[in-house]
Amino acid sequence: MVLDHSLANLASRFPSRIAVLREDGSVSFAALESRVLRLAGWLWRQGLRAGDMAGLSVGDAGNHLAACLALIRIGCHQVALPSHEPEGMRLALAARCRVGCVIGADAGCVPPGLSGLVPAFDEIFSDSALEKVAPVPSGPEPFVFLPSSGTTGRCKIVRRTPGQLVGYGLSDLPEPSVILGPASIESNVGKWSHLANLARGRTLVFGSGSGVSLAEACRRHGVTLVNLAPSGAAALLGEAGSEHSCPAFGGIRFSVGGAPVSGPLRREIQRRLTPHLFVLYGATECGNATCAGPEQHDAHPDSAGYPLPGVEVEVVDDAGRPLPPGETGWVRIRSRVSATGYFDDEEASAMAFRDGWFHPGDMGRMTPDGVLLFCGRGDDMMVLNTINIFPAEIEAVAESFPGVRDCAAFALPSAAYGDIPVLALVAETGCDVHALLAHCRGQLGTRAPRTIFQVDSVPRNAAGKVVRRELRALFESRR
Numbered sequence: 001m002v003l004d005h006s007l008a009n010l011a012s013r014f015p016s017r018i019a020v021l022r023e024d025g026s027v028s029f030a031a032l033e034s035r036v037l038r039l040a041g042w043l044w045r046q047g048l049r050a051g052d053m054a055g056l057s058v059g060d061a062g063n064h065l066a067a068c069l070a071l072i073r074i075g076c077h078q079v080a081l082p083s084h085e086p087e088g089m090r091l092a093l094a095a096r097c098r099v100g101c102v103i104g105a106d107a108g109c110v111p112p113g114l115s116g117l118v119p120a121f122d123e124i125f126s127d128s129a130l131e132k133v134a135p136v137p138s139g140p141e142p143f144v145f146l147p148s149s150g151t152t153g154r155c156k157i158v159r160r161t162p163g164q165l166v167g168y169g170l171s172d173l174p175e176p177s178v179i180l181g182p183a184s185i186e187s188n189v190g191k192w193s194h195l196a197n198l199a200r201g202r203t204l205v206f207g208s209g210s211g212v213s214l215a216e217a218c219r220r221h222g223v224t225l226v227n228l229a230p231s232g233a234a235a236l237l238g239e240a241g242s243e244h245s246c247p248a249f250g251g252i253r254f255s256v257g258g259a260p261v262s263g264p265l266r267r268e269i270q271r272r273l274t275p276h277l278f279v280l281y282g283a284t285e286c287g288n289a290t291c292a293g294p295e296q297h298d299a300h301p302d303s304a305g306y307p308l309p310g311v312e313v314e315v316v317d318d319a320g321r322p323l324p325p326g327e328t329g330w331v332r333i334r335s336r337v338s339a340t341g342y343f344d345d346e347e348a349s350a351m352a353f354r355d356g357w358f359h360p361g362d363m364g365r366m367t368p369d370g371v372l373l374f375c376g377r378g379d380d381m382m383v384l385n386t387i388n389i390f391p392a393e394i395e396a397v398a399e400s401f402p403g404v405r406d407c408a409a410f411a412l413p414s415a416a417y418g419d420i421p422v423l424a425l426v427a428e429t430g431c432d433v434h435a436l437l438a439h440c441r442g443q444l445g446t447r448a449p450r451t452i453f454q455v456d457s458v459p460r461n462a463a464g465k466v467v468r469r470e471l472r473a474l475f476e477s478r479r
Helices: 002-013 029-045 061-073 087-096 121-125 128-132 162-166 188-199 214-221 230-240 263-272 346-352 391-399 433-447 468-478
Strands: 018-022 025-028 053-057 077-080 101-104 144-147 157-160 178-180 203-205 225-228 253-256 277-283 287-292 303-307 311-316 329-335 362-366 372-377 382-384 387-389 404-414 418-427 451-454
Touching (some): 002 029, 002 061, 002 188, 018 029, 018 061, 025 029, 029 061, 029 121, 053 061, 061 077, 061 121, 144 188, 157 162, 162 188, 178 214, 188 203, 225 230, 230 253, 230 263, 263 277, 263 391, 287 329, 311 362, 372 391, 387 433, 391 404, 404 468, 418 468, 433 451
Parallel strands (some): 053 077, 178 203, 178 225, 225 253, 253 277, 418 451
Antiparallel strands (some): 018 025, 277 287, 287 303, 303 372, 311 329, 362 372, 382 387, 382 418, 404 418
C-alpha cells in the first residue's frame, strides 16, 4: 500500500527525522512506525480484520493519526466520527457507513448501541510484543471515508484509498518541510492534508491546547508552512492588532483555502503577516486543483491560480463545451486522484461526476494565460430579471469599502423579479451603511444589493463557507 510503504520507507531511511511535533514532545518517523505497528497488532488481537469498517472518535491528534494509520496497516476501512460532534450526528454517520466497531478515546466517545474499543494508547505504544502480531494484508487498499461539510442537506461521502490521499498534497514544497495546520485531523481536510504531507516526509506540528500563539509555535518548531482557512487567517489578523504593518511570520509560507479568499484579506495577510501567500482551490473529491502564488493577488484578487501539475481545469457551458478565455461558465476538474462518485448517493454522483470530470458546481472563467478566476457557487447564483448575479462579485465590491469587516450576499425570492440581492454586513464602528450602498450601486449598477442589514457575524460551516440559508432566515425574522 502506498501510504504504508511511504511511512515504512521513511522510518528506514530517516529514522531520526521528526514526523510529529507538539508542545509536549516529538515523535520520529521510526517511533511513529513502531507506534503504528503496535497499535495495529493490538487492534488485530481485538478481532479487527481486513475489510472491516471502523469508526474513529479520538480527538487527540497524535493518537488519532496513529489509529488511522494502524487501521490502514491491517486493511480496515474507516470513517472519523468527530468527538466534538453531537451524538446523533455521529450515530447517523456510523449507520450510513455501516460501522461495525468504534475506536474511542474513552467510553464516552463510543455512541450507544455500537461496539467499541478504547485503546490505552501509552501502554500499547510501549508494548514491543505487539509489533509482530498483525499480518500485512495482501488485498486491495482499504477506503478512508471523508464526509463533506456541505452547506445544505445530507452530507456527501467520498471514499478514497490511502494511495489517492497521498496524491492530494502539494508536491512543490521543499522536503523536509515543517507544516502547521490548525484544522482538526477529525475533519476531512485535516485528515487528507496530514496524511499527504506525512507520506512526503514532512513534519506535522500539532497543537496541544496549551495557549501557545501561532506565531510562537512557528518560532519554536521552525515551521515553514502554515495551512489556514480564510476564517482562521482573518482571526489571526485580529489577534495581530490593527496597527501591525510588517510581516509577523517572516519567510513562512501561508497556504489558505477551503473557501473563497477575498482581495482585501489577501492584501492584509501579505502586508501584516507574510508576503508568501498561496491561495488554494480544490475539493475533497479531487484534492488541491489550483494555486495562486504571491505575485498573482494584485493582478487578480479573485484568482484561484494556475492548475497544479497533473491537474486539468476547464470552464465549460451548460452542454459541457469548453468556453474561450473571459467567458463565465462551469468549472470542471480532472486528475489522477479524483473520485469517480459518492458513497450511497447515485443521484449526486451522476450530477458531479461526468465523462471522467468532477464538476464541483462552481462558476469561473479563465484568463488568456490559463489562470482560473473564481466567480462563486453555481447554486448561489441569483437571477434578477434574467440578469445573472454572483454573490462573490457583490462581496468583492463591498469588501473594498472602508469599515467593512465581513459581509456576504444572498438572495430573497420574489415572484415578480426572481432573486433580490441583499448584503449582510459585519461593520466596524463608524462604517457608513448608506455610503456603502451607494458605493455598491456605483460599481455594480443593477447587480448591486437592494438593501443592507447588519449582523454580528456571518454564519459559516466547518470549511469556512457561508451558510446563506441562515442569513436569509435571519433577515426574514427581522422583517
